[in-house]
Amino acid sequence: MGFHHTLGGERHQFDDLKKLLAAASSQRSGDELAGLAASSDGQRMAARYALADLPLTTFLNTDLVPYEEDEVTRLIVDTHDKQAFAPISHLTVGGFRDWLLSHETDTATLAAVAPGITPEMAAAVSKIMRNQDLMSVARKIRVITKFRNTIGLEGCLATRLQPNHPTDDLKGIAASTLDGLLYGIGDAVIGINPATDSVANGLALLDMLDHARQRYDIPTQTCVLTHVTNTIEIINRGGAVDLVFQSIAGTQKANEGFGVTLGILREAHEAAQALKRGTVGDNLMYFETGQGAALSADAHHGIDQQTVETRAYAVARAFRPLLVNTVVGFIGPEYLYDGKQIIRAGLEDHFCAKLLGVPMGCDACYTNHAEADQDDMDNLMVLLATAGISFLIAVPGADDIMLNYQSLAFHDILTLRDLLKLKPAPEFAAWLEQTGLYDAVRDRMLPLSPAQTRLGQMIA
């Protein structure tokens, strides 16, 4: 079936839903690389008009990837909650945007409707929303998850402490971890990307992190971001697995490129659940996603990168994750070329995930071959935190010396929490105060050196 719209006397034709969604996307290099982008600004606007008129039910009747050949499509179709969808079933995409923004649509309404929203509906409405719309609606949504602390509460901003090291040196990682804790970082997770992705290495890193966490009684969770099959093996060998990590994408083929299926994720989820390590809750999956992942695996099925990205959130929500984050600027300028595209994508990813009920965080980041710098990250972090992002990633001095890209610095989180009056997760905030790292009177982290706190023994 085709779609069309006449703009300024010119009739624009779109052959199918995939082409319409792609043409309606704001400009980004990945869609141009895939040959899916609008050919002109006029065509882009015609696509948005046509999209705005589309009933939401269209997305229930049209599979972008055939049901028979894609388990992500089957997951989306089979788990769609028709009752939850009922209150919005009469709306068009344009009407859905207005409904989302209305004052009557509050936090409770959005939570109730989430199981009735498919990824493609979320992607569609986001394409006709401005950045401020993406922020306003996301801010109304609360997705609260728990393991050893509570993430996603109003007025809170959690952080992942990322102490990576190019040779996985345990002391080097401990030094970066100590540095981060002194800035109040690490309530979402203390999570290492290992340089060597092996079971033995994962066990050693987890053991070190778990000892540090227990020694100082830190109410947080630790994670080595190794392949899910390694994590299953680590669990079998008695490793200290709090969270199960995996990169995921929006099609079965792209997930196969990551070496995962829904079945493998299910197996890992059950294995980690059996350990019962959570104290205040049992959300324990940690997923990373990012626009461009499906295209780079040649597994996008002709779908634009923002729409196929949202399908990854359907995979995520099936496993009640503790944490999900988009790695927005990491995949490279062939997908998101500059600061403008990275910022837009970060806001889209956060909005769409939250709309589906997924606890979205972000690695606000860029590589050195992208047209972006730390000023762009300043903008993105303030916009995301204003929109109620669940957590952000921070590394020492914003420089990840293992993955060779730039994220946020620990300092940036102090600035952000101060600017917007945001607190760490409550359990973690209480620990910071009890441990003497936080000045509750002046409401700020104390500038301590390693010798001035017992945490300094972490390195000894």
Next chain:
Amino acid sequence: MAHDKTPVQKPDRLSVDPWNDLRSLTRARIGLGRSGNAQRSTDVLAFQAAHAQARDAVHAPLDVDAMKAELQGEPCLLVHSRAVDRPTYLRRPDMGRRLSPESLAGLEKGTWDAVFVAADGLSSVAAAEGAVPLYHAMKERLKDWSIAPLVIAEQARVAIGDEIAAAMGASMVVMMIGERPGLSVANSMGVYLTYAPRVGCPDSARNCLSNIHPHGLRTAVAADKLAWLMREARQRKLTGVDLKDDAPESSILDNASPALDKDTQA
């Protein structure tokens, strides 16, 4: 402030930065100190300077003349990808993987055991500094091999080596290519070895040595590892995941992994 009588504080044992010892454990930017919540001026400028150098490494054109001078009259060939300039190269990895029609027409078919390609990739500085020394080190180690003249490739990604090798009739290709610069290292080179290369070769069919630069994997060590891989590849007629999986447990291949990462310059 010119008349401020406050004596300048001299550094003494007590004011020695307590993070100094910890900095020997990692090159991460730890213990930076704070001005309020923000980083201090010196640290902000140091970060921006490192970023500027990394960007310059990405955008600087490959210094072909310097490489030719280093070859001291040895024959070499200059080719260009289908990406006409840097912005196109960065946006269109597909174009960086294929030779321009003129470059393809200029390559003559021969019979070679191996061809070495020096490519700018994402750090022309890395290739300009590291490629010719490694090429020379390999010719020393592979004296009984027939090795094609060095090919210098501009605006190139890893897979362009497949087309070059196929056109020249080489049994395997060694791509020496500038890696994506980080803030701490802007001149790191990666090497990708592919047996029986052809256009459309999957990345899983390659073996990779990365992090080759003066403060990382040294040229001589990289050359030893690469020579082992090349001899194995010739004997077993393959490269990639299967070659790595069967490698000895010793440290000889601890830095060799199949090229599967999506965030490389491949």
